[in-house]
Amino acid sequence: MSTDRHIVLFDLFGVIARHQRPGALARMAARCQAPTEAFTTAYWACRPPYDAGQQSAPEYWTAVLRSLSPSPSLSVDAGTIEELRLSDIDSWSRVDNRMVAYVQSLRAVTEVALLSNIPSDHADAFLAAQPWLHTLDHVAFSGKIKAAKPAPAAFQHCVIAMRAAPADFLFVDDREENVRAARAVGMNGHVFTGRDELTAVIDTWLPSRRPMRR
Structure with a gap:
């Protein structure tokens, strides 16, 4: 069942933020x-x-x-x-600035949220260093919500917090096991491999690119 909303739910590391520093x-x-x-x-x-x-x-x-x-x-x-x-x-502190800009641009046309596996103290540091996180419609860090992907409870937290239906979400993660878990609870899912491919997927999934009324 869908409430006819469209929420892009992003993973953080490997999608918007970079993986751990080499070495x-x-x-x-x-x-x-x-x-x-x-x-x-x-x-x-x-x-x-x-x-x-x-x-x-x-x-x-x-x-x-x-x-x-x-x-x-x-x-x-x-x-x-x-x-x-x-x-x-x-x-774990580096971000992909091009992806950050893309995520921010999406907020003009749809709801945007984040679900990341990250300890609570890491989350506090990331929130302090990355003010754009505060502009998203919802941010869920595993260390704060006491549930980590691929556990169903992590995805269910976002559904409940945003008062939405699972089918309202497109979950984007670079790990296939997490995307499979999101699909198992009823979300749409996409395995992230790059921004250009993701842009095409989101453009197809969204009903239009008209600005949202907030």
Whole structure:
């Protein structure tokens, strides 16, 4: 069932924002005096609860460091954790300015929202650094809403928050598993590969390019 609205729901990283800075994990691994491969494995294996708002940053980084050195007597230094936390936030801080401009331009003709897997403290930093986020119709960060893609609850949050029907949404993400999950709850979906292809998809999906009445 649709309410005849058209809401473009964007992922953030890999679509509007860039993926993690090259070499960032190696630099964090060196700070921990750990092999890059072992650090990378621990970094991602411990990530889901942090992304979903079930762990604080200190809890996440303690889990990572204990995974690298599982000795029960390991002392986890608060200063090291804060340094890693800030380095991690910085590593995910870049945006694609052309995509930012395109997303902003869409607001003249349709509703635009965002759904991103991002820890709560990362979200706070992104909101402070990227004021254009405050102009969107809705912004949902996994660490804030306590649900991360591809869990259905992440998509259902947006449906409920925007008082819409799933079929009103076109969800855009660079990960196919997330697009499949959006389609499973009734949304339209598009796997992002580039701006030109996305523009054609959105132009076809929207009923017109006439300015919206807000």
